[in-house]
Amino acid sequence: MFIKQYFEEFELNSSRTTKGRTVTETDIVLHAGQSGDFFPHHMDEEWCKTQPFKQRIAHGTLIFTIGIGLTAEWVNEVAMTYGYERLRFTRPVFIGDTVKVTVTIKEKSDYRKPEYGLITEKVEVFNQHQELVMLCDHLLLVSRKEK
Amino acid sequence: MFIKQYFEEFELNSSRTTKGRTVTETDIVLHAGQSGDFFPHHMDEEWCKTQPFKQRIAHGTLIFTIGIGLTAEWVNEVAMTYGYERLRFTRPVFIGDTVKVTVTIKEKSDYRKPEYGLITEKVEVFNQHQELVMLCDHLLLVSRKEK
Amino acid sequence: MFIKQYFEEFELNSSRTTKGRTVTETDIVLHAGQSGDFFPHHMDEEWCKTQPFKQRIAHGTLIFTIGIGLTAEWVNEVAMTYGYERLRFTRPVFIGDTVKVTVTIKEKSDYRKPEYGLITEKVEVFNQHQELVMLCDHLLLVSRKEK
Amino acid sequence: MFIKQYFEEFELNSSRTTKGRTVTETDIVLHAGQSGDFFPHHMDEEWCKTQPFKQRIAHGTLIFTIGIGLTAEWVNEVAMTYGYERLRFTRPVFIGDTVKVTVTIKEKSDYRKPEYGLITEKVEVFNQHQELVMLCDHLLLVSRKEK
Amino acid sequence: MFIKQYFEEFELNSSRTTKGRTVTETDIVLHAGQSGDFFPHHMDEEWCKTQPFKQRIAHGTLIFTIGIGLTAEWVNEVAMTYGYERLRFTRPVFIGDTVKVTVTIKEKSDYRKPEYGLITEKVEVFNQHQELVMLCDHLLLVSRKEK
């Protein structure tokens, strides 16, 4: 569960893929309950039939939650999230779609405090048709081994 | 519930503040269950006592979910989310903290399709001590009234 | 979110319709868990097949919860619920039905404390076939503007 | 679980008391999620501190759900709910209160279809201080044994 | 809700059958959230299609939870659970299966404290095809009437 992966140990362009997860009607109903967002796009099947996408779609914040959650496989004790950039929802996720996440080390750069470096992970969420449904950059502040 | 607010009708620097919401232990437990992220930062009170923050903290994705959820007060039929930028979690949110969101129209700009404009909303989540706990830019693609 | 609508400002026979919401299997399972009512009408698909309605039906208390919840669009700071009358469940609600609520100002009357008046709202819940599935009278105690 | 209690077998003025149940913060958070009612009375501890009741209170629909749920101890195969009358919330229910329900057979009357009779149960929900927090009349249509 | 059934009153080979319950997708999603077990067997429909059972299956701990829960119809004030033996999951439970439990008094034996006796209940969970999906022995320590 706990690892120590230092800045020097992140390899540019290396990537990993998470396990998959089917997005269910239950997830959407629970997410409406957690977020308080009961917009008809997510909760009103009849209204959705009148819209271009024809059926209920997952909340963007649900896809972000599940996507980032899938990447949380271990705790890197020498890293912390600095923030996220360029978060985009590129395609709707429907009930029954199965998503999987690819994380790629996209950039390594200096940070104003020299004992840390900045890692940019590209996070891409794909559905079962290998279509990109969400992407963002995850910025991590990581300790350097040799300071 | 449904409104039509066109690009021309967004007033630069205008802002609104949402209702508040107390972040509970229940929210964190449900969010672990939804995200699959059972990291000890959120779920292990004993381990947290050994850490600088001394107690369980809310998931970043939970604060994003609640924060964006609080802003979902009506459906603007002529707008759609384009994405989010510069998402930062500036302070931990603890069990029992109450958050509230301020949304400010920060920028209006052209979009490559001339019938739309791009609105940048600054989203700021504050706790009960008026401390900023999360911020991001929400980009919206909005139809122009006069095309 | 907060408004002030005084007794004098309620217009007899005026009505509003809420957004819609699809009643899901998830809602029924969560409601069994919240109410503790695991009767086979709601939880045992095989038993339901032997009954006149042939499939699982939503709890009455779930339809009341969702119906009244849909009407909770803003807080009227000068009104409070006095009670409910004539609550009836006129048709079963099945998994996948979408409900919507109409609220009509049915009666305005004096209250024993002269600074308040009593408003009776007729609350009607309809399914996607425009069939009435629940109705009740919601009694509100509302401050008078001119006392 | 299944019993057959006919109209003739309901004894006027007889009563039963259910088991008790503590109303938790979790119940309120889950009920907000189920009903979509995120009013600050239930969800914003800071706002509640500025109000007469000083703390978060349970939704009326939650107390109705829990109260009626507690009475659902067996299925009477020859009875069905006709409706509810005179539903009143007489005192706020706070987080940590424990409620218990007393059901009293208050009235037996004829119904327009002679093979049924109408039973009126008085349903009273009490907190741990034996204070009444909710009451209503539950109307039941019950088959007569001798038709 | 509360009964007193003493050791002497348990009749060997007597049995009871509980009410039934349909195992839903919601139950599985909630159970993943409660257990933290997001294995693809339960959560990834696409991966399951590549496996012998072809679809998502319920967690063993979910079937144990629902099975034992179905037997919890009353509190025997003079008995307490001593433990469980020989717990086996004999067949997968799929979304939509309906389970029901049979409890049989299989053995009565002395306990080292003479004021108690040990009851062994055989707990068998069946699906809607009367196939056994789970079984175990439930050991109960029960007070003797005549000590």
Add this chain to the structure above:
Amino acid sequence: MFIKQYFEEFELNSSRTTKGRTVTETDIVLHAGQSGDFFPHHMDEEWCKTQPFKQRIAHGTLIFTIGIGLTAEWVNEVAMTYGYERLRFTRPVFIGDTVKVTVTIKEKSDYRKPEYGLITEKVEVFNQHQELVMLCDHLLLVSRKEK
């Protein structure tokens, strides 16, 4: 997530300890909702005050669910659960207790099909005072590398 650990590779007496998890009031309320077990031991704080343990306690099936869930850290593709033996709940778990699980390889034995072997894992759940609260033997059927 996926590993292949063959029968020969299990080392007798080796052990691992999982991450910890705080058992919350939310877990108990959700577990009542999932199991349908609303016994006062778990749900009625006032009644619990009259009992030897003085406060609400977690369901046995909840501790089994959380305990086994904590051990589910990866999928061993060449192993499957055969069953559980000697499941005992040795101490009550209270709201706010933090549990952690130790798994020890206790026995390796032949199975009637020679291509498999039987592994017995001793599963012990401890609270934050290092007191044992649950234990059982987990039987696994594991493929042999050399058949």
